[in-house]
Amino acid sequence: MTAFLSVDHNPIALEAKTDSVLLLSLQDYSLLHLHKRKTFTPVNMLKEKIHLLAARYSNDMSEVRRHLHAHPELSEKEKETAAFICARLEEYGISYRNNVGGNGIIAVIKGRDPELKTIALRADMDALPITEQNEVTYKSLNAGVMHACGHDVHMTCLLGAARILNELKLEFEGTIRLVFQPSEEKFPGGALAMIKEGVLENPVPERIYGQHVLPTLEAGKVGFKTGKYMASTDEIYLTVKGKGGHAATPELNVDTVLIASHIIVAMQQVVSRSAPPGIPTVLSFGRVIADGRTNIIPSQVKIDGTFRTFDETWRAKAHEKIVVVANGIAASMGGSCEVFIDKGYPFLVNDLEVTNDAKQLAAEYLGAENVVDLEQRMTAEDFAYYSHMIPACFYRLGVKSPGWKEIRNLHTSVFDADESSIEVGMGLMAWIAMNNY
Numbered sequence: 001m002t003a004f005l006s007v008d009h010n011p012i013a014l015e016a017k018t019d020s021v022l023l024l025s026l027q028d029y030s031l032l033h034l035h036k037r038k039t040f041t042p043v044n045m046l047k048e049k050i051h052l053l054a055a056r057y058s059n060d061m062s063e064v065r066r067h068l069h070a071h072p073e074l075s076e077k078e079k080e081t082a083a084f085i086c087a088r089l090e091e092y093g094i095s096y097r098n099n100v101g102g103n104g105i106i107a108v109i110k111g112r113d114p115e116l117k118t119i120a121l122r123a124d125m126d127a128l129p130i131t132e133q134n135e136v137t138y139k140s141l142n143a144g145v146m147h148a149c150g151h152d153v154h155m156t157c158l159l160g161a162a163r164i165l166n167e168l169k170l171e172f173e174g175t176i177r178l179v180f181q182p183s184e185e186k187f188p189g190g191a192l193a194m195i196k197e198g199v200l201e202n203p204v205p206e207r208i209y210g211q212h213v214l215p216t217l218e219a220g221k222v223g224f225k226t227g228k229y230m231a232s233t234d235e236i237y238l239t240v241k242g243k244g245g246h247a248a249t250p251e252l253n254v255d256t257v258l259i260a261s262h263i264i265v266a267m268q269q270v271v272s273r274s275a276p277p278g279i280p281t282v283l284s285f286g287r288v289i290a291d292g293r294t295n296i297i298p299s300q301v302k303i304d305g306t307f308r309t310f311d312e313t314w315r316a317k318a319h320e321k322i323v324v325v326a327n328g329i330a331a332s333m334g335g336s337c338e339v340f341i342d343k344g345y346p347f348l349v350n351d352l353e354v355t356n357d358a359k360q361l362a363a364e365y366l367g368a369e370n371v372v373d374l375e376q377r378m379t380a381e382d383f384a385y386y387s388h389m390i391p392a393c394f395y396r397l398g399v400k401s402p403g404w405k406e407i408r409n410l411h412t413s414v415f416d417a418d419e420s421s422i423e424v425g426m427g428l429m430a431w432i433a434m435n436n437y
C-alpha cells in the first residue's frame with residue numbers, strides 16, 4: 001500500500017500501475033459503494049490524480065487563456081478562436097467536428113464502454129464590443145473587442161478538462177462530449193444553432209454542465225443554485241411617432257418626447273401591478289433617442305429596453321401588456337407607437353439532482369468551505385436552451401483576486417480573472433464529468 005501511494009503521488013507514473021488498484025483501502029471501498037461510481041481507480045486516488053494533472057497543466061493553460069484574451073472575437077465572428085481551439089485539440093489528440101452552428105466545435109473523448117452514456121460539457125467562445133482598459137501583458141489586441149465576460153476562461157477550462165479527461169480516459173465509463181459554443185452574447189444565440197445541428201443528439205447526453213466566471217466570488221471557490229437560476233430575456237424596441245415641429249408651437253405638434261416619457265413611466269406598472277408577486281421581473285429601458293433640439297420636437301422617439309422574468313405564461317402576458325400600454329398611451333395623446341419585441345433566451349433551470357450531485361462533487365474536490373450557494377439572478381444565458389432539453393447544471397467559478405479592492409464586473413472594460421481559477425475550473429470540470437453515475 002505504501003509503495004502504491006508513493007507511485008500514485010508521482011504524476012509521471014500515474015498510468016503505469018493499474019495492477020495496484022486491487023490494493024483498496026476500506027475508505028475507498030466505502031466511497032465506491034456509497035456513490036455507485038464506476039471509475040477504475042478508487043475515488044480518492046482519482047481525485048488526487050486530477051489535482052496533480054490540473055496543477056501540471058496550469059501554467060500552460062494560463063498561456064492558452066492569455067492568447068485567447070489577447071485575441072477576442074465578436075459573436076458569430078469567432079473564426080480565429082475556433083481555429084486555435086481545434087489546433088489545441090489536435091495537439092492533445094482529441095477528435096472533433098468544427099463549423100457546428102457557425103463557429104462551434106464538438107469534441108469527443110471516449111472512455112471505457114463509450115456507448116454506456118454521454119455527458120456534455122459546454123464553454124462559450126465570443127467576446128464583447130468593449131475597449132479593454134486593463135494594462136496587462138495579455139491586453140486585447142483587437143481594437144474595441146474584449147473578453148469581458150470571461151469566455152476566454154471558460155474555453156481554457158474546458159480545454160484543460162479535455163486534456164485531463166483524455167489522459168484519464170481509461171478511468172471512466174461512457175463518452176464526454178465537449179461543446180465549444182459561439183455567439184452566446186447575441187440573439188438568437190449559438191446554443192440554438194448548435195442544437196439545430198444536433199449537439200444534443202446521437203446519443204442524447206444524460207447531463208450537460210456549463211461553468212461561468214463570477215467576479216464577486218473569490219478564486220478557489222465555486223457556487224451552485226438549484227432550480228430556476230437565470231432569467232429569460234427579451235429586447236423591447238418602441239418607436240413613438242407623432243408630429244414634430246417648433247418647440248414653441250406645441251398646439252401644432254404631437255409631442256413624441258412627452259408621449260415617450262409617459263410610456264416609460266407607465267411601463268413600470270407592467271412590473272409593479274401586473275407581474276405575479278412571486279415571479280421576479282425586470283423591465284428596464286437603457287436607450288432613449290429623441291434627436292430634436294432645444295427648440296425642435298422630433299417626429300419620432302426610440303426607446304429600447306429589456307424584459308426579464310422566470311415564467312413563460314407571465315412572459316407571454318407581459319409582452320401583450322407592453323404592446324397595449326404603449327399603444328394606449330400614444331393613442332390617448334394623439335400619436336402612435338410601434339412595438340417590436342425580440343424574444344430571446346428562456347429562463348435557465350438547474351436540475352435538482354444534477355446540481356446537487358455537482359455541488360457534492362465540488363465539495364469533495366475543493367473542500368466544502370469553498371462551495372457556496374448562489375442567489376437567483378436576472379442576467380441571462382443561452383445555456384438555458386440546453387437546460388430545457390436535458391438535465392443541466394450551470395455553475396459559477398470564482399475569479400476574484402484577493403488583492404483586488406473593487407469588483408471587476410462582467411461586461412466592463414476592467415473585467416479580469418485571477419488565473420489561479422483556471423486550475424480549479426479545469427480540474428473540477430474533469431472531476432464532475434468523470435464521476436457521473
Ligand SMILES: [Zn+2]
Nearest residue numbers: 149185410411
Ligand atoms: Zn456576458
Ligand SMILES: [Zn+2]
Nearest residue numbers: 149150151212
Ligand atoms: Zn458570459
